Amino acid sequence: MASDDTSWSTAEAITYDEFAEKSFSWRCIEEPSLRSLIEPCISETTAALDLGCGGGRIIRLLERLGMPENAIFGIDSDQTLIQIAHQKYPQARLVCQDITQTPYDAMPKIDLATAHFVLQYLSVDDLLQCLAELHRLLTPVGYLAVGLPHPARVAQQAGVSYFAGGRHRIPAPWGGLTRSSSLTVSDYLNCLIEAGFALRRIAEPDIRKCCRHESGAHAYAAGPTRLMVLAQARAIS
Numbered sequence: 001m002a003s004d005d006t007s008w009s010t011a012e013a014i015t016y017d018e019f020a021e022k023s024f025s026w027r028c029i030e031e032p033s034l035r036s037l038i039e040p041c042i043s044e045t046t047a048a049l050d051l052g053c054g055g056g057r058i059i060r061l062l063e064r065l066g067m068p069e070n071a072i073f074g075i076d077s078d079q080t081l082i083q084i085a086h087q088k089y090p091q092a093r094l095v096c097q098d099i100t101q102t103p104y105d106a107m108p109k110i111d112l113a114t115a116h117f118v119l120q121y122l123s124v125d126d127l128l129q130c131l132a133e134l135h136r137l138l139t140p141v142g143y144l145a146v147g148l149p150h151p152a153r154v155a156q157q158a159g160v161s162y163f164a165g166g167r168h169r170i171p172a173p174w175g176g177l178t179r180s181s182s183l184t185v186s187d188y189l190n191c192l193i194e195a196g197f198a199l200r201r202i203a204e205p206d207i208r209k210c211c212r213h214e215s216g217a218h219a220y221a222a223g224p225t226r227l228m229v230l231a232q233a234r235a236i237s
């Protein structure tokens with residue numbers, strides 16, 4: 001992530017939270033794509049879990065899409081970000097926990113899971129463990145929406161081959177460096193399939209038209225910069 005790549009100081013967590021919702025990539029690339037993926041999955045009775053919830057920008061989107069705060073669960077390992085999210089969304093049920101520590105105790109069945117910009121930090125083994133836990137928690141018709149830095153962009157930013165393997169350090173748009181696994185698109189999709197999910201939609205969203213003249217656009221113009229996946233839990237046959 002930033003200084004030691006594994007955890008943020010309080011100041012770094014606050015910096016990230018101030019950056020997150022106003023950022024070009026969120027407003028102009030990720031939010032419209034995630035919204036269109038999950039909007040059809042939400043009803044009055046939906047219960048959702050946001051993995052790696054940070055300061056709560058996905059919780060805010062879920063609320064905007066009509067979900068009551070108290071039907072939203074969140075897990076994040078960063079104490080500062082969980083506190084920030086709790087201040088903004090006092091009725092959301094937030095837990096400070098590492099997502100690789102499964103099972104997620106006391107979590108009820110959920111209809112929708114979101115994991116936006118968090119799974120890229122995990123090794124393949126941890127990723128598979130997390131996905132298996134989400135699959136266990138989701139109802140059979142429940143959905144999982146995953147947002148990732150596009151693996152081709154990660155490789156390009158790290159200056160290595162797409163197939164290099166290992167872990168990369170890449171510039172974080174909120175400052176410093178962040179890390180990412182070097183999993184390819186097919187690695188991520190195959191992990192989802194291996195965990196029992198059926199792939200429903202895959203998106204490599206471009207910059208929305210109304211943002212293309214903003215100064216931040218040039219950094220994302222060469223695309224693809226984001227990989228978004230909607231998967232559905234189903235009984236493993």
Ligand SMILES: C[S@@+](CC[C@H](N)C(=O)[O-])C[C@H]1O[C@@H](n2cnc3c(N)ncnc32)[C@H](O)[C@@H]1O
Binds near residue numbers: 055056077081118
């Ligand atoms: C780039 S931020 C994204 C936060 C949020 N999903 C959003 O879109 O704003 C990554 C988040 O994942 C959390 N995180 C990273 N590794 C984690 C882990 N192993 N367990 C729980 N949270 C983790 C960080 O604390 C941070 O809040």
